[in-house]
Amino acid sequence: MSENIAVIGCGYWGKNLxxxxxxxxALYGVCDIDEERLKxxxxxxxEVRYYQxxxxxxxxxEVKAVVIATPAATHYALTKEALLxxxxxxxxxxxxxxxxxxxxxxxxxxxxxxxxxxxxxxVYHPAILKLKELIDSGELGKINYYWRQKDDVx
Numbered sequence: 001m002s003e004n005i006a007v008i009g010c011g012y013w014g015k016n017l018x019x020x021x022x023x024x025x026a027l028y029g030v031c032d033i034d035e036e037r038l039k040x041x042x043x044x045x046x047e048v049r050y051y052q053x054x055x056x057x058x059x060x061x062e063v064k065a066v067v068i069a070t071p072a073a074t075h076y077a078l079t080k081e082a083l084l085x086x087x088x089x090x091x092x093x094x095x096x097x098x099x100x101x102x103x104x105x106x107x108x109x110x111x112x113x114x115x116x117x118x119x120x121x122x123v124y125h126p127a128i129l130k131l132k133e134l135i136d137s138g139e140l141g142k143i144n145y146y147w148r149q150k151d152d153v154x
Contacts, residue, residue, distance in 0.1 A: 003028045004064035006057045008078060010041050013092060014069030021067065022048065028063055031056075054078065058085035065115070068092060076101045079116070083108045088115035 006029040007018045014032070021027040022045050029049035032038050038050050057063050058081055065088035068078050076096035082089045083105065095118045096102040109116035122128050134140050 004062060005067060006031060006051075006063045006065075007067045007069060008032070008054050008057070009068060009070035010037050011069070014067075015041065017067050017069050018045070029057060055081070058082055058087065064088060065090065073097060076105065079105050080108065083112060083114055083116070086112065086114070090115075090117045090119060092119040094118075 003026060005021050005026045007014055007021060007027065008031045010018050010030050010032045011034070015037075018027065018030055018041055027045070027048055029051060030038065030041055030045075031051040031054045032041075033052055035052065038052065042048075042050055051057055054066075057066060066078075066082045068075060068082070068089065068091040070078060070092075072094055075091050075094065076098075079089050079091050079095065089109070094102075095105060095116075105116060108114075135143055
């Protein structure tokens with residue numbers, strides 16, 4: 001795998017994405033507006049390129065894809081900018097804050113023949129798969145609402 005993925009946002013969840021793409025040998029660079037966060041990541045991965053302005057990543061032809069792990073309110077604009085720059089995109093959920101914006105991003109990715117993925121961490125978790133199986137079979141009856149306490153273990 002070549003180094004051609006950049007992670008934008010290396011806070012709470014982004015630092016895990018940085019680690020994983022680094023371990024896969026695919027990490028080109030990291031971008032975050034917080035200089036202290038960048039310094040912390042740089043100590044662990046000194047050979048990776050670092051940016052505080054993601055437009056530099058979007059303009060860089062060596063970067064083939066970006067991973068967006070920033071606050072949800074920024075997902076739409078960053079994803080759109082990346083797609084317009086010809087990058088494949090993996091964006092943490094939600095893809096956007098409105099259905100219309102999400103639809104626009106999907107259409108934009110399709111029109112440019114770009115990959116657009118949304119991170120849903122637990123979609124493939126065995127407990128979630130089993131729950132879906134029970135719901136689909138009707139064994140649990142009609143589900144109207146589900147609430148998970150913060151400390152519940154899945």
